Amino acid sequence: MKQVFKDSGVAISEKKKTIEGNAGPVRDRLLDTAERLFSEHGFEGTSVRDLASAAGCNIASVNYYFGGKEKLYEEVLRRHLIPMTDIRIASIDKVMAQSNGKPELEVLLRAFANAFIEPLADEARASRFMKLMAREMIDSNLPSDMFVKDVIIPTMTAMRTGLVKACPGLDESKVPLIVHSVIGQLVHAVHSERMLEQAKAADIPKFELAKVIEHIVKFSAAGIRAYAREKSE
């Protein structure tokens, strides 16, 4: 028999007052705490007891609400992954619509770069969830290929079709490589910022995110045009 676990039910009842500090119902507190601890110490590095005590609830709550540590982890990712991907794709679609399907290359790149990083912009939650994503890229604690299927592929395809329309003179076989280059720069930007901040590396300058994005736009646009020129000659 399949057991069903409780959702927060906040939309239905809404009777629980949010007690400041440990706000909200236990289920939500657990989700927030899990997002923080999982991203800080990884899945295996976070114990159910850590979670419970940080969320200010009993150990059994994890199993009561989610049916286990693993299911909780899935829930944490599911809560953000899909919305995040949707934002990125929507942002591309918007640019496409505003430019009658033929946007200027820089505009498209800028929109994508912003959409890629923006969901991670609000400092606190940002680096936490990015850490989680980075972990997930390395060894998935997720069932099957949810991460690749629901995040990577949709994002890449949206960017791919966008690029083809922005640069009609582009060899389509090269587009996937180009998308990889852009995404690689973006991922690395977020990564290295995090990595270099924890080790206070005096030798390596710190960048403002806005300047990094403008650089990536300019750098990538030039790289792409190199291909477009070549084709049109």
Added chain:
Amino acid sequence: MKQVFKDSGVAISEKKKTIEGNAGPVRDRLLDTAERLFSEHGFEGTSVRDLASAAGCNIASVNYYFGGKEKLYEEVLRRHLIPMTDIRIASIDKVMAQSNGKPELEVLLRAFANAFIEPLADEARASRFMKLMAREMIDSNLPSDMFVKDVIIPTMTAMRTGLVKACPGLDESKVPLIVHSVIGQLVHAVHSERMLEQAKAADIPKFELAKVIEHIVKFSAAGIRAYAREKSE
């Protein structure tokens, strides 16, 4: 009193015949096994018992030879990290020397790209160690900042000085950003190859490493020249 643990001693005694299969002395077998298991399941995901049974030795050996699981992990990384970094830097220096300190941009980039990926070229060991490095970037199990100090910074500085000489008309304040872009592409190339292979993603084409490198060289060279042009105007 500080305890000293045994090294392999293979250079001194060389008396133990390598028993095929589990070849070499226990200490070396443990190092190899640890490299594999740590990269596959992470530090916390690998138990001392896993290590011992995979290496075909007793549980106590880990403590006997290395003084603990943590020390073994350090040793595994130390064994490859520094040599790897040296190869990369040497490769850049070589190009600089061969071109009297003013290499063609594409040549420099190609040398760097190859040196970056080549140590990871021999399939088996490659992805294993790259996985380890990726893990290390996310949460360091290493003491202090060994990774950033011994790997990241030296590599970046070498590339930085190389770039400045290859492109005299380059705004030096932009060089760090450019280096980030190149490294970001390279890291992502290795990453995504691994990630997408485990999830058999039919939608995303697989690339030959050689072609990826040539793409990154071309793409980046164009991006860099965009800056160089701007300055010289």
Added chain:
DNA sequence: GAAGAATTCAAACAAATGTTTTAAGCTGTC
């Protein structure tokens, strides 16, 4: 306010963790 459901709690579970201990085995030297 009482019945019944939903939630919280402390305690206990078996299994797995890294490390230590103590004894046995091995190797080379005299």
Added chain:
DNA sequence: GACAGCTTAAAACATTTGTTTGAATTCTTC
């Protein structure tokens, strides 16, 4: 062959792990 030193071995160590249990408590509903 006996001694010494290094290496391996099995067992036990104390913790910690995720999960389950069953009773206590709180909340909801009538």
